Amino acid sequence: MVNKHYPPDFKADAVALYRSRPGATIAQIADDLGVNRETLRSWVRADDQRRAGGPMASARPQPAGSVEEENAQLRRRIRELEEERDILRKAARYFAGGDALVNRFQFVADHQQRYGVKRLCQILGIPRSSFYYWQATAPARAAREAADAALAVRIRAVQAAHDGTYGAPRITAELSDSGPPVNRKKVARVMRRYRIRGLRLRRRVQTTIPDPAASKAPDLIRRDFTATAVNQRYVGDITYLPVGERGFLYLATVIDLHSRRLAGWAIAEHMRTDLVIDALNAAQRTRGSLDGAIMHTDHGAQYTSKDFAEACTAAGVRQSMSAIGSSADNALAESFNATFKRETLQGRRAFTDEREARLTAFRWLHRYNTVRRHSRLGQQSPINYENNIRTAPATLAPAA
Structure with a gap:
């Protein structure tokens, strides 16, 4: 060169x-x-x-x-x-x-x-x-990305089937029942990543109106919201359903402390004593008899009334009442009411009209007993839990 x-x-x-x-x-x-x-x-x-x-x-x-x-x-x-x-x-x-x-x-x-x-x-x-x-490690990451995307599709399907109300624990239980078991932390991670959210609690509005002159029953529950079997202890309460600009409907409930089943309920345009008596009668029809059961409520005027006391006596029910001004003494009923309004209103201020309010409430209350999973029942619905108790009592732990 x-x-x-x-x-x-x-x-x-x-x-x-x-x-x-x-x-x-x-x-x-x-x-x-x-x-x-x-x-x-x-x-x-x-x-x-x-x-x-x-x-x-x-x-x-x-x-x-x-x-x-x-x-x-x-x-x-x-x-x-x-x-x-x-x-x-x-x-x-x-x-x-x-x-x-x-x-x-x-x-x-x-x-x-x-x-x-x-x-x-x-x-x-x-x-x-x-x-x-x-x-x-790119191939492993790609496989994980595909798995997360597939899981997000399943999660959205569960959310759609339950009106967007379920969070990670209930979604995990639903997915595990319908397919391969999945880890709750993984479900929560995928929900965060894909911005899938359940409904959150909102601040409640107090509706209890006590009657200072009414007679009071002793507190037989003392914040122990458990029972060793069904049809032993119940809690009752009233909540409101906002309708239109200024209207309201009112819902009275009777909940079994063992299975969390909504044994009885009633809806009306008023908060008179008839409302809570109708809910009590509905629970009696569900159970066949309430003889010997405890009915725990707050000090609302409806529950301290003479008519309600007579209805309890006729049904063989012993009354129990929380302390005045203490929501914690009837916390289970308060929690139920908050969940009901959160999942039916879906962030709205009110229902459009009375018909929508009644139909939405009817659908949710029925699904609560038959479909909606309860964390205290091992992610079973109340009626499924009761049925499992009857078929295999030795394998199921009492509700806590």
């Missing part, structure tokens, strides 16, 4: 090109430039010694062309800085949201052919080993 004379600028640019391509070899760069491989290797070696202050730099006097060499180095450095600026500008679009480290890895993967992994990792401040590990 004929010897060629290469100016300092060409040498500096050739070395800079080699250093900017960490994945390339001296042979590749030399072939691209039409330079002898050993010649390019000597330029790179001389540049290394010059940077390190080696013997070649200190033993010999500065050549006449040192100014040109210095200018070439400055131009090379400028090009490196401009390239780094361009890389960072492109990378900024990857960091708009989400996991910043994952975005850095993705940027390196997308631009490694042009800039090289080593240089990109240096500029972005990430270890190359971490990038290669991320790249190696």
Whole structure:
């Protein structure tokens, strides 16, 4: 090969090109430039010694062309800085949201052919080993992403079937019953990722109106909302159903403390004593007899009335009352009312009209007993729980 004379600028640019391509070899760069491989290797070696202050730099006097060499180095450095600026500008679009480290890895993967992994990792401040590990585990991540997407479809189907009311625990139970078991934490994670939410509790409005002159029954429950069997202990309460701009309907309930079953309920346009007596009579029809059972309520005027006391006596029910002004003493009934309004109103202020209110309430109250899963019953519905007690009493623990 004929010897060629290469100016300092060409040498500096050739070395800079080699250093900017960490994945390339001296042979590749030399072939691209039409330079002898050993010649390019000597330029790179001389540049290394010059940077390190080696013997070649200190033993010999500065050549006449040192100014040109210095200018070439400055131009090379400028090009490196401009390239780094361009890389960072492109990378900024990857960091708009989400996991910043994952975005850095993705940027390196997308631009490694042009800039090289080593240089990109240096500029972005990430270890190359971490990038290669991320790249190696890509198939496993893709499989996990597909599994999460499939699970999100199943979760949305459960939400749609239950009016968007279920949270992670009930959804987990529903999915495990209809397919392969799934972990509750995984369900919660997928729900957060895909922004699937159940309904949350809202602040309740107090509707209890006590009668100071009425006779009071003792507290036979004392905040122990359990029972060893069905048809032993009940709690009752009244809640309102907002209708239209200023209208209301009222719901009275009777709930079994063992199975959480809604044994009786009544809806009316008033809060007179007839409302709570109708709910008590409905519970009596459901059970056949309430003889010996305890009925625990608050101090609302309906429950402290003479007529309700007589209805309890006729049904063989013993009355129990919470302390005045203490919602915790009738917490189970309060919780039921809050859940009922949260899941029927779905964030609205009121039902459109009375018909909608009655039909929506009827549907929800029926589904509460037959379909809706209860966390205290091992994610069973109240009626399913009672049926399982009858068929396999030795295998089921009492409701807590």
